[in-house]
Amino acid sequence: MRNDLSIQKSTRRSLTIKFIDEYRNKKLIDEAVEAIRNVSRKEVTLMEVCGGHTMSIHKFGIPSLLPKNIKLLSGPGCPVCVTSRNFIDDTLECSKQDDIILTTLGDLIRVPGTETSLFKEKARGSDIRIVYSILDAIKIAEENKDKKVVFPGIGFETTAPLSATALIQTRDKGLNNFFILSAHKIMPPVMTALIDEGVKINGYICPGHVSVITGIQIYKPIVENYNLGCVVSGFEPLDILQSIYMLIKQIEQDSPALENQYSRAVKPEGNKKALEMMYRVFEPIDDWWRGIGNILNSGLALREEFKSFDARQLFDPLTRIDSNKDMGCICGEILKGLKTPADCPLFNKACTPVDPVGACMVSGEGSCATWYRYAREAV
Amino acid sequence: MCLSIPAEVLSINGDMAEVSVGGTKYNANIELVENVNIGDFILIHSGYGIAKIDEAEAMDTLNLMQEIKKKAGRK
Ligand code: SF4
Numbered sequence: 300m301r302n303d304l305s306i307q308k309s310t311r312r313s314l315t316i317k318f319i320d321e322y323r324n325k326k327l328i329d330e331a332v333e334a335i336r337n338v339s340r341k342e343v344t345l346m347e348v349c350g351g352h353t354m355s356i357h358k359f360g361i362p363s364l365l366p367k368n369i370k371l372l373s374g375p376g377c378p379v380c381v382t383s384r385n386f387i388d389d390t391l392e393c394s395k396q397d398d399i400i401l402t403t404l405g406d407l408i409r410v411p412g413t414e415t416s417l418f419k420e421k422a423r424g425s426d427i428r429i430v431y432s433i434l435d436a437i438k439i440a441e442e443n444k445d446k447k448v449v450f451p452g453i454g455f456e457t458t459a460p461l462s463a464t465a466l467i468q469t470r471d472k473g474l475n476n477f478f479i480l481s482a483h484k485i486m487p488p489v490m491t492a493l494i495d496e497g498v499k500i501n502g503y504i505c506p507g508h509v510s511v512i513t514g515i516q517i518y519k520p521i522v523e524n525y526n527l528g529c530v531v532s533g534f535e536p537l538d539i540l541q542s543i544y545m546l547i548k549q550i551e552q553d554s555p556a557l558e559n560q561y562s563r564a565v566k567p568e569g570n571k572k573a574l575e576m577m578y579r580v581f582e583p584i585d586d587w588w589r590g591i592g593n594i595l596n597s598g599l600a601l602r603e604e605f606k607s608f609d610a611r612q613l614f615d616p617l618t619r620i621d622s623n624k625d626m627g628c629i630c631g632e633i634l635k636g637l638k639t640p641a642d643c644p645l646f647n648k649a650c651t652p653v654d655p656v657g658a659c660m661v662s663g664e665g666s667c668a669t670w671y672r673y674a675r676e677a678v
Numbered sequence: 679m680c681l682s683i684p685a686e687v688l689s690i691n692g693d694m695a696e697v698s699v700g701g702t703k704y705n706a707n708i709e710l711v712e713n714v715n716i717g718d719f720i721l722i723h724s725g726y727g728i729a730k731i732d733e734a735e736a737m738d739t740l741n742l743m744q745e746i747k748k749k750a751g752r753k
Contacts, residue, residue: 316684316699316700317684317686317719318684318719318731318736319684321736321740322739322740327740327743330743330744330747331743334743334746334747351681404724431724431725432724432725432726433724433725434707434725434726435725457682457723457728458723458724460710460728461710461723461724461725461726461728464707464709464710464726508682508721508723508728511682511721511728511729512728533739534681537739537740538739541739541742541743560739561739562732562735562738562739563731563732563733563735563736563739564721564729564731564732565729566729570710570711570728570729572710572712573710573728576710
């Protein structure tokens with residue numbers, strides 16, 4: 300979304316923003332907190348998977364509203380944070396070619412590759428342009444027909460359909476100088492992989508905007524096979540507290556279930572058209588998650604029919620395996636919910652948003668960047 | 679980058695719509711959302727509409743805790 304912070308700032312001055320402000324109402328929030336306190340007895344740990352939730356939780360100080368027996372953990376749902384070092388090195392390789400304009404969302408630009416970052420290469424003169432949306436990248440391709448324009452596609456089911464739709468549009472327009480470097484990923488495999496790895500949680504706060512596209516049934520196997528409650532949640536404080544309430548109630552009654560708190564935006568069946576677009580253009584492949592490792596069928600690659608739009612034909616993509624070790628960075632364990640940024644000796648010392656060591660400190664939705672912004676003093 | 683924002687649809691021109699977020703106007707592609715009308719609220723993500731917001735469901739969510747309280751009181 301285009302410059303989200305500036306939107307929030309500029310709108311704060313205006314009257315009210317429908318579908319946001321009501322869900323920040325203090326009275327309703329107090330009621331939700333009271334309802335949680337009334338039902339909660341057991342020691343529980345809930346994981347929010349989505350980076351957007353992590354941000355809201357800390358921005359609105361939700362942990363301080365909860366009884367001590369409820370712990371929230373952040374999971375691997377920040378697309379920038381889980382993007383592999385290989386992928387960053389590939390985008391860097393791409394950006395070095397004279398006939399390529401590399402367009403990127405701002406979030407990706409400071410993520411460290413093995414030796415450098417897009418930010419440093421831009422400063423050195425590579426043609427790297429920050430865009431707000433893939434639509435801007437396509438515009439650049441239309442205006443620079445003598446160049447190849449590459450857009451690194453990152454993000455989960457929320458953004459993959461947008462890349463797919465944009466690709467189909469460019470194909471229909473006959474534009475042949477636009478390419479995608481896909482690192483798109485899907486959510487359910489990593490959610491089950493974490494539990495398989497032994498991460499101890501009692502329920503999932505499921506990603507709202509992924510679910511807008513996928514619908515809610517993708518979480519059913521987690522409920523059925525792992526006995527874990529899954530509640531699809533919105534992003535305002537009232538949404539998150541209600542979702543916590545629903546999960547706590549399930550846990551206290553020993554009846555894990557799939558529930559949809561974010562029903563104003565998430566239909567049970569999702570956005571069928573977007574999903575259809577996504578699978579028309581992409582197919583599942585095994586993919587590497589930074590700090591976590593290789594996960595079966597967790598990534599999205601361009602289908603044969605769309606291979607002519609694959610940026611990987613423009614340079615020699617790397618084949619080496621990513622390393623989990625990032626100079627002492629414990630992003631991996633944080634993404635798995637095993638540790639928090641407070642456990643990292645580099646936090647707010649060698650690693651800050653201006654000079655990040657790991658990807659979790661780069662994206663606004665990364666756990667480390669979120670803690671840096673809202674909970675630095677507590678560390 | 680996972681943030682999506684609720685925006686009001688002001689006008690529609692084919693696959694594109696002009697939308698307003700608390701008075702600030704943006705253009706969004708609405709190809710992926712079915713049956714969009716002027717006055718609807720849609721979630722905008724990276725320049726695309728991804729869902730229509732359901733007003734009745736939105737009200738239900740706001741009233742959820744009241745309902746729970748009422749039910750608890752009745753027990
Ligand atoms: S603070 Fe920096 S080095 Fe430590 S885990 Fe977070 S990103 Fe990695």
